[in-house]
Amino acid sequence: MSIHLMNPERMIAEAVAEVLEPPPPVDYRSWAIDNIEFSDRESPIPGKYNPELFPEFDEILRAASPEDPCRIVTLAKSAQLGGTILANIFTLGSLHMDPCDFLYTHPTDDNGRRWSKLKLKPMLRGTAALAALFPERSRDGGDSVMFKERADGRGSIQVSGANSPASLSQVSMRRQVQDDLSKWEMNSAGDPERQADSRSRAFEFAKILKISTPLVLPGCRISRSLLAGSQEYPEVPCPHCDAFQVLEWENMRATIEANPEDPHFTCIECGCEIREHHRAEIKKRLRWSVRNPKVRGHHRSFWIWSAYSVLQSFARIAQEWLAAKGDPAAEQTFMNDTCGLAYEAAGETVAWETLRDRAAESHYKAGQIPAGALLITLGIDCQDDRVEWQLVGWGRDLRRWVIAYGVIPKHISDEECRAKLDDLLQQRWLNTVGRRIGIDLAAIDGNAWTEEVWAWAKRHPATRAIMVRGVGSETAPLFARVKRERNRQGKLLKYSRRFYNFATSVLKMALYRNLAKADPLERGFVGMPEGLDDDYFRQLTSERRKPKRNRQGFTVYQWVKDAAQANEGLDTHLQAEAAAIRLGIRTLPDATWSRLEEERETPPEDLQLDLEDLMNRPATVEDPPRPSRAEVAQRVRDLTAAATQAAPPDANPVRTSEAPKARPTLAEIAARMNRR
Structure with a gap:
C-alpha cells in the first residue's frame, strides 16, 4: 500500500501561476x-x-x-x-x-x-x-x-x-x-x-x-x-x-x-x-x-x-x-x-383653422357619406355627464372621411343614454347614390366605467360593438386583444373576450401626418365635411408630443393638451380608427373593396328619394354644383306641370290606377335632376 502526498509548495506555485497567467x-x-x-x-x-x-x-x-x-x-x-x-x-x-x-x-x-x-x-x-x-x-x-x-x-x-x-x-x-x-x-x-x-x-x-x-x-x-x-x-x-x-x-x-x-x-x-x-x-x-x-x-x-x-x-x-x-x-x-432609422414623430399637425377652412369648401355635408367611403365605423367616448361619438368612413388606400360628430347627454350608466346609443348604432346614413348605409362596427372606450360600458356593449353582438382602451406606449402593438382580466375574486371577466388595446401614440402621429395632406387622391387623406363646429377642429388638433420631466427628474416624451381644451374629437376619431383596424382596414384585398363598391355605391333600381333627400343629396367630385332649394322646387313644379299638360283633356281629375303612368314618379324626377 502506497500513500501519495501532494507537495504543498508545488500546489501553491500552481495556484499562483494560474492566477498570474495572462x-x-x-x-x-x-x-x-x-x-x-x-x-x-x-x-x-x-x-x-x-x-x-x-x-x-x-x-x-x-x-x-x-x-x-x-x-x-x-x-x-x-x-x-x-x-x-x-x-x-x-x-x-x-x-x-x-x-x-x-x-x-x-x-x-x-x-x-x-x-x-x-x-x-x-x-x-x-x-x-x-x-x-x-x-x-x-x-x-x-x-x-x-x-x-x-x-x-x-x-x-x-x-x-x-x-x-x-x-x-x-x-x-x-x-x-x-x-x-x-x-x-x-x-x-x-x-x-x-x-x-x-x-x-x-x-x-x-x-x-x-x-x-x-x-x-x-x-x-x-x-x-x-x-x-x-x-x-x-x-x-x-x-x-x-x-x-x-x-x-x-x-x-x-x-x-x-x-x-x-x-x-x-x-x-x-x-x-x-x-x-x-x-x-x-x-x-x-x-x-x-x-x-x-x-x-x-x-x-x-x-x-x-x-x-x-x-x-x-x-x-x-x-x-x-x-x-x-x-x-x-x-x-x-x-x-x-431601414434601421428612427421615425421622426409628427408632434403636432396643421392649424385647426386650416382644417376648418378646408371643410368649408368640402363637397359633402356633415351627416352624409361621401363617394369612396365604403366602411363605416363609430368611435364612442364616455365622460362624467355625456357620451360623445364620431362617425368615420373608410375607403381604398386608407383614405377616410369624417361623417358626423355628436353628443348624447347623461352618463353611460343612464338607461336613456344607453337607449339613444342603441338607436345610434341602428341609424343609417345616406350616401351619394341614394343608399342608406349603417355602421359596420362601433368601438367604445372601456378604460373608465368599464362595467357600465360593458353593460351597454353586451346588448349588441361582438360584430357590432367592441370595447377598446388606448395605450400610450410607443412600443405597444397597433391593435391587440386585452389579456384575460380577472376581478379581485379571481373570476374571469367576460368582456375580456371583446376588449382590445390600441396604440394611441402611434395612431396620433399617423393621423397628424395625414391631416396635413391636401390632395384627396393621396393615400391616407382625411376628408372633412361642411357643417362641423369650430370646436371639433380644435379638439382634433388639441394634443402635442412634448418632452416632460417625470417625478424622478428624467425627461420623457408624452402627448399633452391645453388644460382648458377638450380632446374628445381626437379620442373618438382614434376609437373609430381602432374599429376600422379590427375590420382589417390595412389588409383588405382589392376584391373586397370592389365587392363593397358594387354593394354600396351602385344606385338601387327602386330609388325613392323624398324632396329633402333631393335637396341634401351629397355631391361627388364629378357632380355639378348643387342647385339651391328654390331651384329644386322650381324644377319639381315644372316637371309636374309638364306631366299634367300631357294628360288627355277629358281625363278624370280624380286619381285612378292609370293616372300615375302619365305622371312622373319621384324616382323619375330624381333621375332627371341627376342627369341635369
Missing part, C-alpha cells in the same frame, strides 16, 4: 466559427457560423473584445439583421473564454423569461463548450430561468427586465447586454438605462453592448446612444468605379419611385447601378467610416440596415416600402424595421 486572447469571431451552429429553426441559413456571410459583424465583435479599449459598444440596426446572433456570441463567448458575472437585460421580465427558455437554454445545451459548464440541475439555485451559474462558480448570467428596478440593483457586472434598448421605458426607480450602466461602474475594463432597432425621434434611446458614440457607418466600393460609399435608403428610394420593379442603388460618383448581385462581392471589402472619432476610445457606435444583409433582398425592401407608403403608421414600421 488570460488567452478573447476572439469572438474565432469562437463563433468553432462553436456556433444554427438549426433550421433558428436561422434561414442553417449550419455553422459563416463569417463570409456576415463580414459586417467582424469589426463589431472586435470592438466588444477586451483588446479594444472602448467601454460601450452600440449597434443601431434593422430588425431581423442578426443582432441577436451578435449578442449571443458576445454572451456565450464571454462565459466560456473569459468567465465573469454577466447581465443580460430585456425591456421586460416577460421578455427575459421568454428569451431564457427559447434561446439561452437551447444554446447552452447545444454548444459543446458550454454544456458541461452549465449542466441542467433541477431545484438548484444556480440553474433557474433568470439566473444560471457556471458549475465551477467562476461566472454566471443574470437575466433581467428593464421594468424591474430590483433586478438592476445590488449586483456588479463586468459585462452586459442591453437588448431592444429603444423599448425600455421608465420604471418606478427612474431611468433603467442609467441603472443598468451603473451595474458595471466598479470595473475599469467593463464592456456594455447596447443593441436595438430605432423607434421614434425625439426620445429614441438607441439613436441617442449612436450619436453619443463614434458613429461608424458601413462603406462598400462601387463595383464599377471603386468609389467607397454608404448605401443609403434615400438613394434606393429614388430608384424605386422611378421603377418599382427595379430597385437598386446609384453610385454617387459615376452614376452606375449597384445591384443585389454585386452585394456579396463588395461586402468583402466593407469598411467602417467613423464620423465622430474623438470618442472612439470610450464608446464605439455602429449603424447598419437591411440592404447589407443576405437575409433581405432588394426586391423585398421595395415591396415593403410600396405597401407602407402613404400610411404613416406603416411607414414608421418600415423605417424602423427595414
